[in-house]
Amino acid sequence: MKYVISLTLGVLAGAALFLAIIYYNPFTKGQMLSPLSISENEIIGLNYSAVPRDALVYTNSGEARVAPYPDKVQQFWEPTLRNTGAFVTVLSDSRQQPTGIGVKFFSRSEDTQLLRGQALVDSVWHVFLPGRGSLFVQQTENHWDFLREIIIPARWSSANNWRGNWHGNITHGPGVLGTALVVGGSGRFETLETEAVESLNAKAYSVDRGPVAMTGRLTIEVPRQAPSAGIEANAGTQ
Amino acid sequence: MFRTFVAGVILGLVACAAALYLVPAVDQHREASLIAVSPNGGTTETFHINVPIDRIMTGSTTQREPLPPGLQWPDNPLFAATTTELFKVRNSKDAVIGVASRLAADDPEIDSVVEWTLHLPARGSLFATMQVVSAGDAARRGALRAGTREFRGLRGELTERWIRNTAVADAAGSGRLELIARYASSRVEAP
Numbered sequence: 001m002k003y004v005i006s007l008t009l010g011v012l013a014g015a016a017l018f019l020a021i022i023y024y025n026p027f028t029k030g031q032m033l034s035p036l037s038i039s040e041n042e043i044i045g046l047n048y049s050a051v052p053r054d055a056l057v058y059t060n061s062g063e064a065r066v067a068p069y070p071d072k073v074q075q076f077w078e079p080t081l082r083n084t085g086a087f088v089t090v091l092s093d094s095r096q097q098p099t100g101i102g103v104k105f106f107s108r109s110e111d112t113q114l115l116r117g118q119a120l121v122d123s124v125w126h127v128f129l130p131g132r133g134s135l136f137v138q139q140t141e142n143h144w145d146f147l148r149e150i151i152i153p154a155r156w157s158s159a160n161n162w163r164g165n166w167h168g169n170i171t172h173g174p175g176v177l178g179t180a181l182v183v184g185g186s187g188r189f190e191t192l193e194t195e196a197v198e199s200l201n202a203k204a205y206s207v208d209r210g211p212v213a214m215t216g217r218l219t220i221e222v223p224r225q226a227p228s229a230g231i232e233a234n235a236g237t238q
Numbered sequence: 239m240f241r242t243f244v245a246g247v248i249l250g251l252v253a254c255a256a257a258l259y260l261v262p263a264v265d266q267h268r269e270a271s272l273i274a275v276s277p278n279g280g281t282t283e284t285f286h287i288n289v290p291i292d293r294i295m296t297g298s299t300t301q302r303e304p305l306p307p308g309l310q311w312p313d314n315p316l317f318a319a320t321t322t323e324l325f326k327v328r329n330s331k332d333a334v335i336g337v338a339s340r341l342a343a344d345d346p347e348i349d350s351v352v353e354w355t356l357h358l359p360a361r362g363s364l365f366a367t368m369q370v371v372s373a374g375d376a377a378r379r380g381a382l383r384a385g386t387r388e389f390r391g392l393r394g395e396l397t398e399r400w401i402r403n404t405a406v407a408d409a410a411g412s413g414r415l416e417l418i419a420r421y422a423s424s425r426v427e428a429p
Contacts, residue, residue, distance in 0.1 A: 014247035018250065057294070071308060126355040185353050187348030
C-alpha cells in the first residue's frame with residue numbers, strides 16, 4: 001500500500017513539476033520588441049481599446065469569460081464557430097482621433113502547442129480608413145505571454161484580478177520575423193503588400209470580466225515606394 | 239519507497255508531456271467542403287447568408303434601428319458614408335460554417351468601395367474587393383485579393399447576388415445573399 005501511495009505522490013509531484021517547468025520556461029518568452037521598430041519605412045499606427053465593452057460590437061460563443069456586447073448581439077453558438085470571436089471597433093491615430101473602422105475575426109488555432117509555449121489564434125483584420133482606403137491583415141497570434149503574465153496571475157490573485165503594466169507583441173506570424181501579412185484593398189492602399197505587428201498594452205484584467213484596461217495597436221509598415229498613407233508617418237518608430 | 243516516488247515523478251513528467259503533445263488543445267468542428275469543379279479549371283464554392291436571421295450587425299449612420307439593439311454607431315462625419323455589416327455564412331447544406339464582414343463606402347476621395355472578408359474557422363479566410371456597379375443579372379462581381387491557410391495562394395473571383403424572398407408577402411429586406419467563389423491556384427505555372 002505504501003508503494004502505491006508513494007507512486008501516486010510521485011506522479012502528482014511530477015505533474016506539478018512539469019507544469020512549473022512549462023510555466024516558468026524562459027525560452028518560451030515572446031519577443032517584446034516589434035520587428036518593425038527598426039524599419040526605415042513609414043509606419044501607420046492604428047490604436048483601439050481592447051476592452052470588449054468599448055467596442056462597437058464584440059461577440060463570441062457566449063460561454064467565454066468575456067461577455068458579448070451589446071447584450072443582445074447574436075452569439076456564435078454553432079459548433080463551427082464555438083472557438084471563434086469577432087469585434088468591430090473604431091481605430092484611432094496617435095492623437096486619439098478616430099481614423100477608421102476595424103473588423104477583427106479570431107479563432108483558436110489547431111496549431112496550438114502549449115508544450116512549446118504557443119497558445120495560437122488565427123485572426124484577420126478588415127480595416128477601412130475613410131478617405132484613404134482599406135486593408136486586409138492576416139496573422140497568427142501567440143497569447144502565451146498574455147496567458148502566463150496576466151491571466152494566470154489574475155486567477156492566483158485573491159482578488160481575482162491583475163493590475164500592472166504589460167506590453168507585448170501578439171503577432172507570431174506568418175511572416176518570417178513574426179509579422180502579419182497585409183494586402184491593400186482599395187484607395188491609396190490598393191496595390192500595397194506589406195507587413196504589420198499587433199501589440200497589446202494591459203493595465204488591468206479581471207477574471208470575471210476579462211480585460212478592464214487594455215489597448216491594442218496595429219502597426220503597419222508602408223514601403224517608401226508605395227503611395228504615402230498620409231497618417232502618422234513616423235519613420236522608423238512605433 | 240524513495241525509488242518508487244522518483245519513478246512516480248518521472249512517470250508524471252512523461253505522462254504530462256505525452257498528454258500535451260498528443261491531445262490537441264483545439265479541435266475545430268468541420269463541415270465537409272462542398273466544392274464543384276469548374277469546366278474551365280479551378281473550383282467553385284457557393285456560400286449564402288439568410289437575411290435577416292444571419293445578420294449580426296449593421297453599422298451605418300442611416301440605420302433607423304440599430305442592429306444589434308444597443309449598438310452605438312459613431313456619429314462622426316468621417317463614417318457618414320460607411321456601412322459595415324457582419325453576417326454568419328452558410329454552406330449549400332444550410333449549415334453555418336463561418337462569419338463575414340461586408341464593408342461598403344461611398345467615399346469621394348477614393349471612389350466607392352464594396353469589400354467582403356469571409357472567415358471560416360476550420361479552413362481560413364478570404365478577402366475580396368467587388369465592382370461597385372452590379373452586373374446585368376443583379377450580381378456584383380469582384381476579385382479575390384488574399385486568402386489564408388486553405389485559401390492561401392488562390393486567385394479568382396467572388397460574386398455577390400441578392401435573391402429576394404418572394405414567398406412572403408411582407409418580406410421587405412428578407413431574402414438570401416448568395417456568394418459564389420471561383421478559385422484556382424496562382425502557384426500553377428503554364429508549361
